Amino acid sequence: MALRVRDLTLGYDRHPAVHHLDLELAGGSLTAIVGPNGAGKSTLLKGVMGELPPLEGKIERGAARVAYLPQLSEVDRSFPLSVQAFVAMGLWHRTGAFGGLSRADLARVGEALAAVGLTGFERRPISALSGGQVQRVMFARLLLQDADLILLDEPFTALDAKTAADLLAVVQRWHGEGRTVLAVLHDIEAVRRHFPETLLLAREKVAHGPTDTVLTAENLFRARQMSEAFDDDANVCVRPAERGAA
Numbered sequence: 001m002a003l004r005v006r007d008l009t010l011g012y013d014r015h016p017a018v019h020h021l022d023l024e025l026a027g028g029s030l031t032a033i034v035g036p037n038g039a040g041k042s043t044l045l046k047g048v049m050g051e052l053p054p055l056e057g058k059i060e061r062g063a064a065r066v067a068y069l070p071q072l073s074e075v076d077r078s079f080p081l082s083v084q085a086f087v088a089m090g091l092w093h094r095t096g097a098f099g100g101l102s103r104a105d106l107a108r109v110g111e112a113l114a115a116v117g118l119t120g121f122e123r124r125p126i127s128a129l130s131g132g133q134v135q136r137v138m139f140a141r142l143l144l145q146d147a148d149l150i151l152l153d154e155p156f157t158a159l160d161a162k163t164a165a166d167l168l169a170v171v172q173r174w175h176g177e178g179r180t181v182l183a184v185l186h187d188i189e190a191v192r193r194h195f196p197e198t199l200l201l202a203r204e205k206v207a208h209g210p211t212d213t214v215l216t217a218e219n220l221f222r223a224r225q226m227s228e229a230f231d232d233d234a235n236v237c238v239r240p241a242e243r244g245a246a
């Protein structure tokens, strides 16, 4: 078991965004999180990462090391670091934050950059990269983190087809290595093609399991309806049916 979530409610200022979620991910599974805008997908990743403490319920991580890729729009690209220094941060679990980089470490950074097609970019400042190149650099850093559980928030959004295909190959490599991957995605067809498992989320769990059984027209319709039914201004954790009955 890589991740077990029990009756999890997550939110902001006690305003719930994910409600009463139960979920279990097997070690080595490759799972997409799909759902309408505002469904709580990014919130769930932040909860699993430990950035957002649960309002209720529990998160148990079976994985020793967890890595997280935020949405590209949340990445601060203005800081003055070279591509090499940025990617080398992925080795902190080995070197410590202030450890120097050995020749072998630099070779690892070079290999990670080669794996994402950025050989030769070592000395470039992060601020001088395109969005797609930044996403490649983020993946290179993840490669070095050597995590058992990898959380990706919209990893292929706003990328050209070549970059998306290259980075999907990295995800498939992680899957082949037995790592557990959980990725928020909006491209339903890509999920059907490449992700064996899916969690369909609309603040609550709509369905979780093999992708072809989860992404049915009925479930997608229900997800849209459930998402619209929630009152965004509610500050207590009440389901719509309970609210109607009150």
Ligand SMILES: Nc1ncnc2c1ncn2[C@@H]1O[C@H](COP(=O)(O)OP(=O)(O)OP(=O)(O)O)[C@@H](O)[C@H]1O
Pocket (backbone or CB within 6 Å): 012, 017, 035, 036, 037, 038, 039, 040, 041, 042, 043, 044, 232
């Ligand atoms: N930092 C925050 N402070 C307050 N509310 C937030 C914050 N982040 C998200 N929310 C709210 O929590 C709810 C879920 O947001 P979340 O970003 O998890 O949805 P999502 O499914 O990832 O959406 P999208 O597909 O649009 O990225 C939304 O109602 C959103 O407005």
